[in-house]
Amino acid sequence: GNSVTQMEGPVTLSEEAFLTINCTYTATGYPSLFWYVQYPGEGLQLLLKATKADDKGSNKGFEATYRKETTSFHLEKGSVQVSDSAVYFCALSDRGDSWGKLQFGAGTQVVVTP
């Protein structure tokens, strides 16, 4: 079956530090990959996505590249702000499962201190 594994949190870092959250996946088909972000007390919001190998998704200074050879989709940001404090979820949707079921990782809490 499909699965997503992401690094455990919490990840605590100072403002302007470099952030990396690792995400690896297993899939039986040809998945699309996503990063969602959940701010405190809110629902999830799509941060970025990539639909095929070597695609790079980017948004709000965050980037992730779909690496088929390492089955990874690591999230990076060069300089974090306090407002980036949130829980980040890596997810996949397997095109073999045509109805768009999102398989989520366990989430990684990020805490950015001033």
Next chain:
Amino acid sequence: DTAVSQTPKYLVTQMGNDKSIKCEQNLGHDTMYWYKQDSKKFLKIMFSYNNKELIINETVPNRFSPKSPDKAHLNLHINSLELGDSAVYFCASSQGTGNQPQHFGDGTRLSIL
């Protein structure tokens, strides 16, 4: 102008009761979902409807019954609530399926006493 709205935001009730959570989306999407998020933030899909038809039904106790009266609404009814049902329930919607982004509501926090 809320895109996906759920009511109520908080629900506190006793074990054994029956309760419903409502969800409405004004995005014109044709697919809606219910997810359960446990206390460790783990998210799992429960159900999905496309054009009012059930298309995803994960391993969920049959005490949970979704109903989609039209494409813009997907309600969740839960019978005989148990302690383990305590969680945050999220509704989401998308236009089509596959790799289309899903838009989430703010969640309903259900607490069973």
